[in-house]
Amino acid sequence: MKPAGVVRKVDQLGRIVLPKSLRKRYLMNEGDPVEIFVQGDHIILERYRPKCVFCGSMNEVRDFKDRYLCGACIEEMAQLRR
Known part of the structure; x- marks a missing residue:
């Protein structure tokens, strides 16, 4: 797993914001579904x-x-x- 070098804080509702550069790189648009996986102590986000x-x-x-x-x-x- 390659680190992106970006740190974001979780807000009071449990949300994080994916940086625009990452959304653009991985062709993610507003409203796109994202799947959440847990692998050991890692949380993995993938386009659904x-x-x-x-x-x-x-x-x-x-x-x-x-x-x-x-x-x-x-x-x-x-x-x-x-």
């Missing part, structure tokens, strides 16, 4: 990327009734109906 609810793939993911499905699982389900 939807995953298929069945196989966990992030390839060709589509929204279907508020769930995410990949193309391969959709095709597999279509074959079950035949």
Whole structure:
């Protein structure tokens, strides 16, 4: 993990501000979802990327009734109906 060399304080509501340079570098815009992971004593922020609810793939993911499905699982389900 590479340090960014930036220190921010947590405000009274538990928020921090990501510097504009980091948001620009990682293509993060206002309103973009962010996923929070904990690894040991580290807190990791990542841009949220939807995953298929069945196989966990992030390839060709589509929204279907508020769930995410990949193309391969959709095709597999279509074959079950035949």
